[in-house]
Amino acid sequence: MSDWKKAVPLIALASAALALLLFNVLEWVHLMPGVQAAREAVIIDSAFDNVVRVTVVIFAVVVAIILYTVVFFRAGPDQGEGADFDASPGKMVEVVWLAASCVLTFGLAAYGSEEFLHLRHDSHAELDVQVKAAQWSWEFFYPAQNVNAAELILPKGKRARIAITSEDVVHALWVPAFRLKQDALPGRVTTLYVTPTVTGEYDIVCAELCGLDHSVMRGKVLVVEPEEFEAKLKGEAW
Ligand SMILES: [Cu+2]
Known part of the structure; x- marks a missing residue:
């Protein structure tokens, strides 16, 4: 136990250094590239970033502990395989580890669910x-305008309800710039x-393997100024 107490500052320092390094690498590679073209994209990206921050810290602590253990608890040349040593970290460490894991797991689940429900449950x-x-x-069909369109035309700043269904197999409507994805199911209507x-x-992009030409099942979203919306819709109508 005393060994672990002495190790804490070293492990903390190594964790901090590793976390800092990882944060910089993540910043550099941009986990979520591309424009955030919707209010939802900002919310989802920030939730994603926050979860990554938490996991980076945990990852750094775990790796630092592993490195410390590997370096300082190596078997000496006089200790053969299966040498006697006490592998039990002690009850307190186990209790703290278990409690922290529970708090983190349920905390992240609650945080994620809250953001998710917030995005999904406002039906206005x-x-x-x-x-x-x-x-x-x-x-794409616009019931209020009674217009069919080959592209998804949306006015900027207006909250749109997109009701999705499929005529044959399961597809998924994915707009990476919105960070939104929703299954299209035959016989059912899903909403985004x-x-x-x-x-x-x-x-x-179709995000559900749906047959031979799945990889080319692409479409376009056009986000236009609200005052251009009706004209654009009529122009794209068929
Ligand atoms: Cu597909």
């Missing part, structure tokens, strides 16, 4: 779009809410 929307997926294309914040053209 200023625009309705119905999406139909079929092997291997996307179709999004408030686009940056005008531009973004990819829609």
Whole structure:
């Protein structure tokens, strides 16, 4: 036990150094690249970043403990395999480790669920779009405007309710720039809410293996200024 007490400052220092290094590497490689084109993207990215921060710290502590153990608890040349030593870390360490794991697991789960429900449960929307997926294309229908479009056109700053279904097999509507993904299920309607914040053209990708041409089942989202929306929709209608 006394060995571990002496080890704490060393392990803490090594953990901090390792965590700092990892944070810099993560910052450098940009885990979540690309534009955040919706309010939801900002929320999801920040949740993702926070979870990564917590896991980086835990990872650093675990690796520091492993390194310390490997270096300072090596068997000496006079100790053969199976040499006698007490591997038990003591009850206190076990209790603290278990309690901390529980707090972290449930804490992260609660944090994630809260953010998720927050995104999903506000059913207020200023625009309705119905999406139909079929092997291997996307179709968009605007019930209020009675318009069919080949692209998903959304006005900037307006919360849209996107009702998704499939005509054949399971697909998934994924807009990386929105950080949103939702399964398209035959015989069922799933719903996604999004408030686009940056005008531009973004990819829609099918994120569920759906057959031969799954890899080319792409679509486009056009986020336009609200005043251009109706005209753009009429222009894209077919
Ligand atoms: Cu697919």
